[in-house]
Amino acid sequence: MALKPGFGYKFPWEDMGTFKYLLFVPFVATVALGKDDGDDWAFHMLVIAALRYVHSQFWISLSRVHYVTQNTKIQAKGIDFKQVDREDHWDDFIILQAIIMTLVHKMPMLGYSGFAKWNGAGMWQLLLLHAGPTEFVYYWLHRLLHHHTLYSAYHSHHHASFVTEPITGSVHPFMEHLMYTANFAIPLLGTWAFGGASIAMFYAYLLGFDLLNNIGHCNFEFIPRWFMNLPLMKYLIYTPSYHSLHHSKVHTNFCLFMPLYDYAYGTADANSHDLYERAMRGEAAPNAAADVVFVAHGTELLSLFHLPFALRSFSSRPFKSEWWLQPFLPLCLPIVAALRVFGAPFVADKHRLLHLNCATWVTPAWGFQFFIKSEFGHINRKIEQAILAADRAGTKVIGLGALNKNEALNGGGQKFVDEHPELDVRVVHGNTLTAAAILRKMPSGVKEIFLTGATSKLGRAIALYMSARGVKVVMYTTSAERFEKIRNEAEPEHRHLLSQAVALSEGADIKDWVVGKHCSAAEQSIAPKHATFHQFVVPPIPETRKDCVYTDLPAFALPAAAKDFRSCEMTMERGHVHACHAGALVHALEGWKHNEVGAIDHTRIDATWDAAMKHGFALA
DSSP states (O other), X not given: OOSXXXXXXXXXXXXXXXXXXXXXXXXHHHHHTTOOOTTOHHHHHHHHHHHHHHHHHHHHHXXXXXXXXXXXXXXSOOOOHHHHHHTTTTXXXXXXXXXXXXXXXXXXXXXXXXXXXXXXXXXXXHHHHIIIIIHHHHHHHHHHHTSHHHIIIIIHHHHTOSSOOGGGGGOOOHHHHHHHHHHHHHHHHHHHHTTOOBHHHHHHHHHHHHHHHHHHTOSBOOSOHHHHTSTTHHHHOOOHHHHHHHHXXXXXXXXXXXXXXXXXXXXXXXXXXXXXXXXXXXXXXXXXXXXXXXXXXXOSGGGGGGSTTTOHHHHTSOOOOOGGGGGGHHHHHHHHHHHHHHOOOEEEEEEEETTEEEEEEEESOOGGGGGOGGGHHHHHHHHHHHHHHXXXXXXXXXXXXXGGGOHHHHTTXXXXXXXXXXXXXXXXXXXXXXXXXXXXXXXXXXXXXXXXXXXSHHHHHHHHHHHTTTOEEEEEOSOHHHHHHHHHHSOGGGGGGEEEESSGGGGTTOSEEEEOSOOOHHHHTTSOTTOEEEEOOSSOOOOOOTTSEEOOOSEEEOOTTEEOOOSOOTTSOTTEEEHHHHHHHHHHHHTOOSOBOSSXXXXXXXXXXXXXXXXXXXXX
């Protein structure tokens, strides 16, 4: 938001939310009803708008693929949710320009119509009119917008984005966009006045403009040296690093796309070339190895679109399988198949926490694959690939998320430690903190719990911890052997507190159910009135009892020192992570040297909880 928003700051349709896209309906109706004019104007406006969206999405995705950007980044700092939200209306200019161009096209007596499909001479006129009047006017308009009055009222909105993304270039208040649109109309109207207008002109100018605007707001350098070394090129075209200096220093490098005007009027930053070279060498924002890596995986197929480089706004909110995503489901199938064959673990996002560089990696596996035994070998190879890559990079801690540490899959990560005893990176399943989170949600005076999933890694730890504190634990399991094994791990004086249940009905009088496996509506009905379902089952059980309480899955709010979080961790709220992710971060913050794999050491639950609290984590 601007420092002191001025008149005409908001777009007229800002309060309409997503209903603003209804403004395209008249164009669609005109085409659908066969009412378009001889220029097929409405049709071309829709096609151009669609191409502008697709083109911008390409740059959004490209700029967020770390493999592409990691070696030539310009600014080391990342972006946060506040910036994502502020830039969420980046596409308003597409709607605005479609409406204004149509109003001019329809203006009586003007005659802005009857366009040829193509006019080669007109393309040269278009280029010259942009390089001359439009670039010149923009330069001085831009400098005017940096006057403290206009800057506070309008342009500070754009400069709130210190680190830019491609679409940052179109994030301006309504009044500012009106000024720009009037200026950018000069080449389109001028070419028409000189008799060179064509339908192709609109495609070339609008899409070409977007291309240069997106390029200039990338936070990585990629314009090749051979191109920039061409005679006079540094005066004719800017680079991402050139414009980045405008956002970092504010009162320098004012040009639209052509630095010629900065050089002519003395506002070209003397460090522009140096920053370009440092970015190209990877020195401007060096690609530092992550201290902590958290290895996640896909859940349902549509979670593909929740990756930070997929849908920018969607990934910044907790994942929900929205209705509008369903038509894209067929697109997921070939992508998932290709990743199954050719995929490797990749960086989804990078963050900072105090002195730690943090990263989230993703293994190319989806939830359903973890329930197909023949896929176990493939999944473990991908996890192993991630662990070895992290070890080579000098990563201190690698956390295994969700099903990546499934007991049946790899023994909670024990497999990797056993097979690679030489590892310097510490492998952490994070379930010690998960267990602590579950336990802290139970009432302090609880005397008895009914535990399902009782012989799982978490179930075992909860049973041993609670019985050691005098709580009776009724463990629902049909395996007497597994029950006895856990019971025998308890201290002799606590074993009488552990009892086996072979039917859910044995929990009918127990008010605290700790649920570690799926529990249907019929099974939940067995619990007494006003029971509490403390759950650690993924996905969460359906909340079918209105008279009961359901706790959320174990999760933590990140400390205030956490930076550069711009996407949500699946269904987690903003600024929250799964407890196992928090466990990996705490492990690194504490500098612990042990691997946290295999069975949970229930004697470390309190120490792990205390460490999380010390570093500012809060139970979500």
